[in-house]
Amino acid sequence: MGNTGMSDSGMSKAQSGVGAGRRIATDGDGFILHQDDRRAMLTERDHYEQPQAACIEALKIVQRRHGWVPDGAIAAIAETLGVGTGEVEGVATFYSLIFRQPVGRHVILLCDSSSCFLTGSEELSAALSERLGIRFGETTEDGRFTLLPVCCLGACDRGPAMMIGDDTFGPVAVDDLDELLGAYS
Amino acid sequence: MMAIPGESRLRYHCQLRQSAGERRADTHPLTWRLREDGARIGLDEYREKDGYEAAIRTLEKCTPGDVIGTMKEANVRGRGGGGFSAGLKWSLTQVGDHLPRGYLICNADEMEPGTFKDRLLLEQLPHLLIEGMIIAAYANRSCYGYIFLRSEYVEAARSLALAIGEAREAGLLGKDVAGSGFDFDIALHTGAGRYICGEETALINSLEGKRANPRAKPPFPGQSGAWGKPTVVNNVETLCNAPGVMQHGVDWYRGLSGGRSEDGGTKLYGVSGLVERPGLWELPIGTRGREILDRAGGMREGHTLKAWLPGGGSTGFLLPEHLDLPMDFDTIGQYGSRLGTGLIAVVSRRQSIVSLMRNLEQFFARESCGWCTPCRDGLPWTVKILQALERGEGKPDYIEILEQHTVGLNPARTFCAHAPGAMMPLESALRHFRAEFEAGIAQASLEGVG
Ligand SMILES: Cc1cc2nc3c(=O)[nH]c(=O)nc-3n(C[C@H](O)[C@H](O)[C@H](O)COP(=O)(O)O)c2cc1C
Ligand code: SF4
Numbered sequence: 365m366g367n368t369g370m371s372d373s374g375m376s377k378a379q380s381g382v383g384a385g386r387r388i389a390t391d392g393d394g395f396i397l398h399q400d401d402r403r404a405m406l407t408e409r410d411h412y413e414q415p416q417a418a419c420i421e422a423l424k425i426v427q428r429r430h431g432w433v434p435d436g437a438i439a440a441i442a443e444t445l446g447v448g449t450g451e452v453e454g455v456a457t458f459y460s461l462i463f464r465q466p467v468g469r470h471v472i473l474l475c476d477s478s479s480c481f482l483t484g485s486e487e488l489s490a491a492l493s494e495r496l497g498i499r500f501g502e503t504t505e506d507g508r509f510t511l512l513p514v515c516c517l518g519a520c521d522r523g524p525a526m527m528i529g530d531d532t533f534g535p536v537a538v539d540d541l542d543e544l545l546g547a548y549s
Numbered sequence: 550m551m552a553i554p555g556e557s558r559l560r561y562h563c564q565l566r567q568s569a570g571e572r573r574a575d576t577h578p579l580t581w582r583l584r585e586d587g588a589r590i591g592l593d594e595y596r597e598k599d600g601y602e603a604a605i606r607t608l609e610k611c612t613p614g615d616v617i618g619t620m621k622e623a624n625v626r627g628r629g630g631g632g633f634s635a636g637l638k639w640s641l642t643q644v645g646d647h648l649p650r651g652y653l654i655c656n657a658d659e660m661e662p663g664t665f666k667d668r669l670l671l672e673q674l675p676h677l678l679i680e681g682m683i684i685a686a687y688a689n690r691s692c693y694g695y696i697f698l699r700s701e702y703v704e705a706a707r708s709l710a711l712a713i714g715e716a717r718e719a720g721l722l723g724k725d726v727a728g729s730g731f732d733f734d735i736a737l738h739t740g741a742g743r744y745i746c747g748e749e750t751a752l753i754n755s756l757e758g759k760r761a762n763p764r765a766k767p768p769f770p771g772q773s774g775a776w777g778k779p780t781v782v783n784n785v786e787t788l789c790n791a792p793g794v795m796q797h798g799v800d801w802y803r804g805l806s807g808g809r810s811e812d813g814g815t816k817l818y819g820v821s822g823l824v825e826r827p828g829l830w831e832l833p834i835g836t837r838g839r840e841i842l843d844r845a846g847g848m849r850e851g852h853t854l855k856a857w858l859p860g861g862g863s864t865g866f867l868l869p870e871h872l873d874l875p876m877d878f879d880t881i882g883q884y885g886s887r888l889g890t891g892l893i894a895v896v897s898r899r900q901s902i903v904s905l906m907r908n909l910e911q912f913f914a915r916e917s918c919g920w921c922t923p924c925r926d927g928l929p930w931t932v933k934i935l936q937a938l939e940r941g942e943g944k945p946d947y948i949e950i951l952e953q954h955t956v957g958l959n960p961a962r963t964f965c966a967h968a969p970g971a972m973m974p975l976e977s978a979l980r981h982f983r984a985e986f987e988a989g990i991a992q993a994s995l996e997g998v999g
């Protein structure tokens with residue numbers, strides 16, 4: 365299993381994102397920022413009074429290309445925007461949807477908030493965990509899925525709800541999982 | 550063959566549960582323009598349906614002071630959960646010829662457990678929000694607006710980006726909005742997770758590209774917000790109320806509640822949980838919980854109502870006997886709860902309150918930003934205690950410890966409203982369902998005490 369550093373109890377208090385906790389060695393040193401990405405970051409920068417405001421979007425730009433944010437990207441973003449690496453790193457470790465370790469090809473965000481809890485999210489997450497052989501915060505061995513909990517997805521009228529990549533689904537019954545997962549290779 | 554996700558019957562489509570026939574311009578100002586098919590309303594269709602008339606007329610005929618006065622009199626109260634008067638907030642924004650123009654931020658971070666209302670407006674009616682933002686920006690002399698959108702709202706991001714482009718092209722955003730001489734443009738800012746970003750000062754830090762820890766107040770954002778400039782933060786639904794108010798006036802807006810409430814206007818109400826037809830409706834503010842629950846078809850077969858959360862995970866539990874109260878800010882506030890976002894979550898008699906509380910506190914503990922100790926350490930402690938009670942392994946003093954937390958994490962002792970919000974359901978659960986918590990105390994430990 366690709367355990368990404370979550371404790372056994374699942375998600376620790378303030379961190380729900382992959383890699384928000386323990387850091388591991390990465391291939392970050394060899395990171396090269398794509399020219400298109402650098403340009404996109406500079407365009408973002410112009411939307412704000414100060415360049416630091418673009419750093420969350422910059423992290424997301426890197427993540428869109430690489431799937432996650434390697435260490436080397438932090439310095440590259442800092443240099444591009446002209447802000448400190450400490451600032452970028454501080455932000456990168458705060459937000460749950462910035463991944464500091466590799467994730468699967470498809471990230472599953474399963475809502476574990478109250479309305480989905482009331483409509484069966486714990487049965488769904490147990491079934492999903494069993495099906496994929498991973499717990500929250502982990503990635504399947506074949507690199508296909510990463511499973512993460514997420515705050516209320518604003519789909520509570522169709523709970524339990526979940527996202528796979530950019531797609532939102534609900535209500536998802538345990539029996540639907542085969543069909544749903546099968547559509548993502 | 551595997552289903553293609555785009556066509557999957559499981560795909561979530563956000564929709565209002567009211568037919569077009571029921572929705573009229575004079576009674577349903579937020580939703581009358583929505584289409585039966587749930588498709589986004591583009592600029593042409595929006596303008597055919599009177600869109601942008603309110604903003605254009607306001608910029609032409611009113612002073613910023615007029616707008617603020619009208620919003621105040623109409624008593625538009627903040628739909629993000631706090632219920633603060635929008636007009637009053639705008640009147641406190643620091644403006645003056647010697648001061649720089651500030652910012653308007655639309656809070657579209659919707660993450661409150663059980664809340665799915667802003668999504669509808671963002672996805673299907675983005676121009677109503679843009680029109681509301683133009684009016685709000687004009688009233689507050691804001692030079693630039695940001696829509697702070699949670700990252701998971703992918704469809705809303707698409708819809709807003711298209712709408713902003715359309716509005717800019719039509720001269721409704723940018724330099725000299727609709728030929729009025731007023732300059733205002735909007736950028737879409739998407740987040741990267743974390744519930745705390747919805748707290749308005751944490752949101753400002755996040756917008757500035759920092760960790761989303763809240764800021765001390767005062768100074769309030771209206772004095773010093775984004776990059777130290779006067780900043781107005783309003784919820785999506787609040788801003789979407791402005792065009793109607795400016796178009797039809799104070800008397801019309803206040804009359805929408807039909808005497809149900811002192812508050813003005815309509816509200817997007819909804820129901821989630823084990824009801825027959827969960828969903829979303831635009832109804833007069835002050836509509837009773839019972840009517841909303843009836844619209845949802847009542848409890849699902851085999852379930853009866855035990856308790857309900859009136860407006861999100863950070864509101865207090867109410868009982869079935871409270872269903873006849875008008876759902877407005879002041880009334881619900883008198884019963885140990887808050888209207889919050891106005892989206893009801895029902896709890897079945899078959900649901901353990903202790904387990905539900907454990908789930909709620911797990912959410913709040915995980916989403917604590919970690920800045921102040923009572924919240925950072927107190928919330929995980931309540932989770933541990935609730936987990937023990939859930940397993941029937943509680944110690945005799947556990948209920949007392951929980952009660953101490955509901956006092957110790959009150960607004961005066963924590964840095965922001967996150968922890969007090971976490972304590973509101975707990976305090977009310979202990980009050981209404983104490984026996985369930987007591988049942989979680991291990992028999993052996995009780996004998997030990999005796
Ligand atoms: C922890 C926390 C989370 C919040 N999340 C949101 C949110 O997602 N959306 C929102 O509009 N307001 C949210 N609020 C309320 C905002 O701080 C703020 O009061 C609101 O955006 C003001 O807009 P309004 O006056 O139009 O309601 C949150 C508050 C707290 C304490
Ligand atoms: S109350 Fe909680 S969320 Fe608010 S500042 Fe303190 S630690 Fe952060």
Ligand code: FES
Pocket residue numbers: 475476477478479480481515516517518519520523524525662663664
């Ligand atoms: S609680 Fe799960 S989508 Fe709202």
